[in-house]
Amino acid sequence: MSGTPEGPGHTAVAQPCTTIRAITEGDCGAAGDSGVRRYAARTEPPPRSGPVPAGELRDVHAAFNAAQLAMAVVDPDGLVLNANDALAALLGTDAASLRDQVAADLVDLAGDPRTWHAYREVLRGHRSRFRCTRRLKHPDGRSLWAEVTVAPVPRGHNVLLSIADISDRRELQARLRHLQMHDPVTRLPNRTLFFERLTSALENSSYDAYESYGSHGDGGTGRIGLCYLDLDGFKAVNDTLGHRVGDRLLAAVATRLTECADNDGHARGGGHLVARLGGDEFAILVEDSSGTDQLAGLAGAVLAAVQRPFDLAGQRLSVSASIGVVERLAAGTTVNGLMQAADTTLYWAKADGKARWTLFDPERNAHRMTRQALSSTLRPAVERGEFALEYQPLVGMADGTVRGVEALVRWHHPRFGALAPNRFVGIAEEDGSIVQLGRWVLRTACRQARRWQLEHPRERPLFVSVNVAVRQVWDSDLVTDVAGILAETGLPAHLLQLELTESAVMGSAGRPLQALQALSDMGVRIAIDDFGTGYSNLAYLSRLPVSVLKLDGSFVRGFQDEAHPNPADEVIVETMVDLAHRLGLTVTAECVETAGQAARLRRIGCDTGQGWLYSRAVAPERIADMIRVGAKVA
Structure with a gap:
């Protein structure tokens, strides 16, 4: 023997020799042929000038067969040239029978177009490496996960196909994912898994609805539903009984929610997804919802289930839930949009009294969105000059002359048009911008009243009445503001009247009462x-620095039926007027709409x-006209 291999059989053995060396040296195809060459330059002896000794070839072939990694050498046509014993054992056959078989068929590389294309690119030498994961059937009947790697053999035209059993790794990954995606207290899917499933459900529901429409088959409904709930008073359980009892309560609630979801007769496929989103918040996702009736029934069942007492470690607990219910077409719905609607509806359920479920109402939501838009633009609107004042005459009942005017603020909103005070004053009181707005109204009204006084010096000057919110008394120095504005505008104090609601004034003490007294001492009415x-605390009325009572319009509206007047209405109003006069107060009647009412x-x-x-x-300008014609309107 000269040591020179002859024939195709010897050549086929020589190829895996080089390949095994490339893999065990850590190349794994990531660095390509250049990585192998760099390694060879560091560790291999100088290239031989003659053929490889037959003994060395036999050693390499033995190592190839003894390797625990399943491997096969594949020619450019995709046929197996040589396979080792590990691959044969993996596939339940012998190594010799694998020769000349189509390698792609052994590990299902033609199962999808993308994988098949990548594999063919490696065979053609157009790609340096390819790796994929396949689920294979083991000869003993069990399934296993395999990582298939295809890489070119250095200095050759063949490729090495290697298969690593990664079943244990996949199982570990699955366990870790389960831990990552589930709540440890309730064992329910957590927030991450919920949003992953919701995203998929919206995509799939839209697609199923389209397919069902096109084929008229039994596809999905294309609708999505969500019950979003939290427990009423759960914090009290944690605070009084401890977090351990609180956790047991959460787990018990989760069990009942799951039972409700499983017992829903409309559930499709694998049922509804019940998830804990955090704290005491839970969600039930209804894929392919059949409509609002289904969601209403499910929400009612959940409400009843949660309200049943819980027996936990000797503790008998009773709780309730507030539930926001949303049901709509999946098409055009986003994850954020659905969750915002659910969160808003849950807020409504709590605001409406808790222990109830509430269905999302687009009109109510539009009003809320409008309110939010007004709130966010109210402060800068004052600076932009979007507010204006109108004035309603206050007329003497005896002679019909205009004695004063009430200043009423209007917001000329660039988007919503002219808005009356009831659309934004409440918002301003909530967010505190009423202080800034109130100063502007007070300054503008006093400046206007002073202008009328100067322009019509021969006429009796009109007083101006301005509404003041309670928050203006608490959050600002109202006395200082009023004094400064009167000095700035030159308006006499007796021509300014400040109106506060009965509920705000009755029972006033401390700072509010001191402010009212200081304003009254200043000469302001x-x-x-x-x-x-409101409270109608008549005994307290005599101790307040009040000059005027304005009767609520409901009393005056009781006078509308002039043909059949109610004597009781007249007696009540007459009593209040007489009481006010005995206390030295004047009385103004609001909402006078008919001559008959005025006469009574x-x-x-x-x-x-x-x-x-x-x-x-x-x-x-219209008030100025009234002043010029004698200030008499009736």
């Missing part, structure tokens, strides 16, 4: 607005009135 609808109020003894009978709120 204090009026109680909407009198008769005049007979009872009301001092002034305001309402549409006399005039609506008008621009300052």
